Amino acid sequence: MSLSDDSRYLRGGPVAQRIIAAVREDATIAKAEGFPPKLISITVGDTDAVDVYVRNQRAKAQLAGIDFEERRFPATITSGELEAAIHGLNADPRVTGIIIQRPVPAHIPIKMLQAAVHPLKDVEGMHPASIGNIVYNQLDLAPCTAAASVELLKETGLDLKGLEVVIVGHSEIVGKPIAFLLMSEGATVTVCHHMTRSVAAHARRADALFVAVGKPRLIKADMVKPGAAVIDIGINSEVGPDGTSRIVGDVDTDSVKEVASWITPVPGGVGPLTVAILLRNTMVALSRQRALYEATYGTSDRLAAE
Numbered sequence: 001m002s003l004s005d006d007s008r009y010l011r012g013g014p015v016a017q018r019i020i021a022a023v024r025e026d027a028t029i030a031k032a033e034g035f036p037p038k039l040i041s042i043t044v045g046d047t048d049a050v051d052v053y054v055r056n057q058r059a060k061a062q063l064a065g066i067d068f069e070e071r072r073f074p075a076t077i078t079s080g081e082l083e084a085a086i087h088g089l090n091a092d093p094r095v096t097g098i099i100i101q102r103p104v105p106a107h108i109p110i111k112m113l114q115a116a117v118h119p120l121k122d123v124e125g126m127h128p129a130s131i132g133n134i135v136y137n138q139l140d141l142a143p144c145t146a147a148a149s150v151e152l153l154k155e156t157g158l159d160l161k162g163l164e165v166v167i168v169g170h171s172e173i174v175g176k177p178i179a180f181l182l183m184s185e186g187a188t189v190t191v192c193h194h195m196t197r198s199v200a201a202h203a204r205r206a207d208a209l210f211v212a213v214g215k216p217r218l219i220k221a222d223m224v225k226p227g228a229a230v231i232d233i234g235i236n237s238e239v240g241p242d243g244t245s246r247i248v249g250d251v252d253t254d255s256v257k258e259v260a261s262w263i264t265p266v267p268g269g270v271g272p273l274t275v276a277i278l279l280r281n282t283m284v285a286l287s288r289q290r291a292l293y294e295a296t297y298g299t300s301d302r303l304a305a306e
């Protein structure tokens with residue numbers, strides 16, 4: 001059966017298209033009022049997973065009418081130089097949002113970089129202040145992959161209140177923010193990680209299972225409750241017997257799909273939606289910047305003001 005006609009697949013593409021269309025409308029209006037949205041991507045060194053992501057960011061930003069500019073820095077750059085570059089972007093009124101692609105080389109302290117991005121330009125929601133807002137139930141600007149994963153779960157129509165959710169993986173950028181987003185929605189959340197005694201025992205109890213650990217096919221059919229929703233956030237590159245490489249998730253999709261009621265494919269699941277949410281976050285950041293502009297100048301229409 002092909003992907004598109006199997007209803008068990010929760011595909012990110014259609015949801016992403018809806019979001020991008022809405023962003024495009026917003027961006028058109030913002031431009032007419034003198035606030036063209038502009039997103040800057042910062043890449044340090046070379047990583048395959050980042051290349052895929054940035055390529056899609058550029059393509060979808062263009063569709064949405066958001067200016068996109070990539071700044072590439074060599075792996076040998078110092079953290080001081082990077083911080084200075086970020087401060088320059090913070091101060092540039094033409095720049096709406098800044099995303100620092102992860103990973104960065106080991107000698108660069110990523111937390112320091114994330115904290116250097118001005119919270120009003122933090123389109124990834126990784127500044128300590130932004131992450132803090134998630135704890136306080138202010139959910140409109142969350143880390144993109146986490147937000148995309150939760151949004152796909154909502155596509156199932158399941159009531160999140162009291163839902164038994166298990167998250168495998170507790171990273172700062174995915175697992176932990178998913179846990180907070182779902183707690184805000186009233187779910188009962190269990191987070192498993194590399195020290196968890198039996199991931200399988202927890203996973204089998206889940207009505208919704210999120211997996212983000214970077215281990216190809218970690219989750220097998222016998223670890224999934226019949227009828228569950230499975231959100232696969234893994235992106236692993238695998239070389240097949242014929243020598244070509246392809247992307248697989250953290251879930252053994254072929255077997256798990258016989259047990260689960262919903263499953264996100266990889267590729268085509270969380271990934272496309274992650275990009276759309278980054279663009280939506282850029283518009284959220286722009287509207288916050290415009291609110292500040294209005295409080296300062298008495299109008300949020302920059303063209304009318306001049």
Ligand SMILES: Nc1nc(=O)c2c([nH]1)NC[C@@H]1CN(c3ccc(C(=O)N[C@@H](CCC(=O)O)C(=O)O)cc3)C=[N+]21
Nearest residue numbers: 049050052053056100101102145267268269271272274
């Ligand atoms: N600060 C930061 N935030 C991230 O969210 C982040 C990051 N760094 N570094 C790299 C990883 C990887 N990542 C992807 C997002 C979307 C696709 C994506 O669009 N995938 C499509 C297309 C795949 C393809 O074209 O082959 C899909 O799954 O269908 C891929 C990878 C975000 N990451």
